[in-house]
Amino acid sequence: MASLTEAVAAPRRKLSRGERRLQLIEATIAVMADHGYARTTLGEVARRAGLSHGLANFHFESKEKLLAATLDHLSEEYRANWQAALAGASDHPADRIAALMASDFAPAICTPEKLAAWCSFWGEAQSRPMYQEHCGSNDQEYQDVLERLCDDLLSLGGYPGHAGRIARVLRVVTEGVWLDLMTMQAPYDREEAMATVWAAAAAFFPRHFGAEGRLSGP
Known part of the structure; x- marks a missing residue:
């Protein structure tokens, strides 16, 4: 399968306005992966997409x-x-937590180019106001959903703990693994990344999660 960089550089048929904008966005992700936030330019994005600077502008x-x-x-x-x-998970809170956490490592989401782009937006001071404006509500929605699921599982399983803090730990562990995958000289693979996240879930919900994820049973 072609990489994102190869895909955006490939010859294209005549594209609609929406498709052309997506082509430039995909090229931007590829350029950010190589150069970071500050050194990404409209000209370099246009070149990566195989378009003129004027068309990108x-x-x-x-x-x-x-x-x-x-x-x-x-x-x-x-x-x-x-x-x-x-939407594809059962109503059991453990199944829904497992689905939510595993979704962060879906092949379409957890790619080197996209992880690098996320890290660029997180890491540059000048991008933080933009990040809060464009992503703050989505981040809060995710956190609220995860917190409610943790609260449900605490009650169902008779576990001690604070749902908000547990949800925060699970989110921070996932984000930390993403950073590891981007910044470590010899990063571990996707399976080890998932095992790390499952270990965090198992620390709070040991009857429902283990080293390989969701345990069978109630």
Whole structure:
């Protein structure tokens, strides 16, 4: 399968306005993976997409608008992914927590290019106001859902603990694993990343989670 970088550079048929904008957003993700937030330019994105600088400017007008659109795309893709995972899970809170956590490592979401783009948005001071404006509500929605599920499982399983703090730990562990996958010189693989997340879940819910994820049973 072609990489994201190869895909955006490939020859295209005549594209609609929406498809052309998506082509430039995909190129932006690839450029951010190579150069980071600050060194991403409209010109380099256009070159990576195989388009003229003028055409890129026509669709987005400025680097700031292109980066905002890219962040919106990543955020909505992430939200749609975890919501689809929940839609396919049973009503048991442990199954829903497992689906939510596993969704962060779905092949369409957990790619080197997209992880690098997320890290760029998180790590640059000048991008933080943009991040809060475009992603703050989605992040809060995710946290609220995970907290409610943790509260349900605490009650169902008779576990001690504070649902909000447990949900925060599970989220922070997942985000930390994402950073590991991006920044470690010899990163572990996806299976080990998932095992790390399951270990965190098992620390709070040992009758429902183990080293390989959701345990069978009630």
